[in-house]
Amino acid sequence: METAIEIRTDSLRSTLWRPLSGASRGYRWAVFLAFLLGAWGLACWGYQIVRGIGVAGIRRPTMWGFYLVDFVFWIGISHAGTLISAVLRLTGAGWRTPVTRAAEAITVFALMIGALFPIIHLGRPLIFYWLFPYPNSRLLWPNFRSPLLWDLTAISTYLIGSVIYLYLPMIPDLADLGQHASGWRGRLYRLLSIGWTGSDRQWHALERAMKQMAGTILAVAVSVHTVVAWDFAMAVAPMWHSSIFGPYFVAGAIFSGIAALLVVLAIIRKALHLEAYVQPIHFENLGKLLLLMSLLWFYFTVGENLTAWYGNSPAEMTVFGDRVRGRFAPYFWLMVFCNFVLPFVLLSNRWLRSVRTVTLSAVAVLIGMWLERYLIILPTLSHPRLAAATGFYSPTWVEISITASTFAAMVLFYLIFCKLFPIIAIWEYKHVSHR
Amino acid sequence: MFLTAEFGDAQAIAAAIGALKARGFEAGEIDVFSSEPVDLPDGLLERPSRMSLVAVGGAACLGLLAILFVHYAQHDYPLVTGGMPLFSWWATGVVFYEIAMFGAITATFLMFLLESGLLKRNGSAPTPVLAEGGIRLRVSCAPERAAATTECLYQTGAASVRKLENVP
Numbered sequence: 001m002e003t004a005i006e007i008r009t010d011s012l013r014s015t016l017w018r019p020l021s022g023a024s025r026g027y028r029w030a031v032f033l034a035f036l037l038g039a040w041g042l043a044c045w046g047y048q049i050v051r052g053i054g055v056a057g058i059r060r061p062t063m064w065g066f067y068l069v070d071f072v073f074w075i076g077i078s079h080a081g082t083l084i085s086a087v088l089r090l091t092g093a094g095w096r097t098p099v100t101r102a103a104e105a106i107t108v109f110a111l112m113i114g115a116l117f118p119i120i121h122l123g124r125p126l127i128f129y130w131l132f133p134y135p136n137s138r139l140l141w142p143n144f145r146s147p148l149l150w151d152l153t154a155i156s157t158y159l160i161g162s163v164i165y166l167y168l169p170m171i172p173d174l175a176d177l178g179q180h181a182s183g184w185r186g187r188l189y190r191l192l193s194i195g196w197t198g199s200d201r202q203w204h205a206l207e208r209a210m211k212q213m214a215g216t217i218l219a220v221a222v223s224v225h226t227v228v229a230w231d232f233a234m235a236v237a238p239m240w241h242s243s244i245f246g247p248y249f250v251a252g253a254i255f256s257g258i259a260a261l262l263v264v265l266a267i268i269r270k271a272l273h274l275e276a277y278v279q280p281i282h283f284e285n286l287g288k289l290l291l292l293m294s295l296l297w298f299y300f301t302v303g304e305n306l307t308a309w310y311g312n313s314p315a316e317m318t319v320f321g322d323r324v325r326g327r328f329a330p331y332f333w334l335m336v337f338c339n340f341v342l343p344f345v346l347l348s349n350r351w352l353r354s355v356r357t358v359t360l361s362a363v364a365v366l367i368g369m370w371l372e373r374y375l376i377i378l379p380t381l382s383h384p385r386l387a388a389a390t391g392f393y394s395p396t397w398v399e400i401s402i403t404a405s406t407f408a409a410m411v412l413f414y415l416i417f418c419k420l421f422p423i424i425a426i427w428e429y430k431h432v433s434h435r
Numbered sequence: 436m437f438l439t440a441e442f443g444d445a446q447a448i449a450a451a452i453g454a455l456k457a458r459g460f461e462a463g464e465i466d467v468f469s470s471e472p473v474d475l476p477d478g479l480l481e482r483p484s485r486m487s488l489v490a491v492g493g494a495a496c497l498g499l500l501a502i503l504f505v506h507y508a509q510h511d512y513p514l515v516t517g518g519m520p521l522f523s524w525w526a527t528g529v530v531f532y533e534i535a536m537f538g539a540i541t542a543t544f545l546m547f548l549l550e551s552g553l554l555k556r557n558g559s560a561p562t563p564v565l566a567e568g569g570i571r572l573r574v575s576c577a578p579e580r581a582a583a584t585t586e587c588l589y590q591t592g593a594a595s596v597r598k599l600e601n602v603p
Contacts, residue, residue: 140512141508144509144526144530145523153530153534153537154533156537160541161537164540164544172470196553199552200467200468200482201552202551204550205482205546205551206472208486209486209544212486212543213543213544216539216540220540223529430470
């Protein structure tokens, strides 16, 4: 794989503005299919609201199923953008510029999707606003000790912060677009650029704000997935009640986030013809980061399972046994293969590392990380401490449809975003290149 | 009145700013316009900022408000907690932390809008039209100093110097 960055700024603007106008037949088909699948998911959710949560496969004792798996998975994916972009910005990684906006957009869309799942999962989703801090008809306030309230505040803060973090570096590009675009697009860009003129006061304020936001958003991102981990770890349930669940989840979130970013980069590179800007070096660097996170994930997974096995507590051993050699074993070993074996083989050898193998590893990691969320939630719930309450969960078509539709929603959001805004921060790319 | 000068690179504009400051112009009277940030030597065109301080203040204020609010809410309708405290720092710490972070984020964004001058609409100074890749300097000066300032800008490498009209 090539490891040198070739700086191209001559045709940057025209290359990145080209996808904003017109729509190819492939684009229209992709939007249509994604919309169709997304609409199907919404219809399924409507069906669930009308018929009740019983149409999902969740039964005692497995009261959390696909919806909670999807929730944790998407919140994890949301760490792609803001966290990776913030780390790269704070460390001054010069190669980051073609990557950051694509990553930040993933965060916003993944959070919007992930935040829906606790509501989808509610028995009466139409009264989800009871979570908001105001007294109900019995003058009862929400219980702020509840992890549900922790999630609400953490995810809301992260979503607002991520939107601002995505928006701030877009302002100069929007102003530039606003000068050249006409019609509704021109009006939209000018409205969003809020009168940007490119004065040094504005650049100073922007750079300062972005640096400060990067630091703040890092702290929020880590806390968000820690809070999601604590949703589980605070319960005295076998294989959940662990002090390393917070860092384990954060590491897993960054791991799946990098994988999602790599997949998105591979697609937009090909579809928008950005080969000159999203170069093999970006896949090389992110591939190395993916390998590092794969090793970290493996370390955490071994640590988590080894202590459970060595402790030999009957409740934990039941869950552990079902996970590694019982009903869940095929998923467990597939997860290990996807998250560790395949990335390790493909990414640790520099002769094997290419754009294609890095993307393949990223796809495998996404599958593996979804399975990991599944394996964290379901085996424990299937084996509560009361042995007589053992049960098994199998998802219904409603849950499978809603899960599939969220992937379609992600594609749809991204397609619309790429059509409205340049996917690379043009000014930042030029500035870092000139430096 | 305002004068605007076009420059080719950051070194020339740094020299122009240095020369203007030597002639008694304040940093507040000088603005640089560009399509990407211009790296000027430290201290040449200082833009003092209170963004960090205000962000910390925003975090402290909203964090404190959250604490007071939760304390009030828990006591307003005291649930039966089996002898445990009604208001628990540990169990509600996450909420306070997140709200404090929310305060820092919103304060940073508001300070960005304030310090960048994006919120100022009325009576704003005229903005020079920027060519692709160009760097423009705008200086506010009295009409009697215009000729000398124009000459100074040309001497430091300005490609062109023009007068900018005030926005009514």
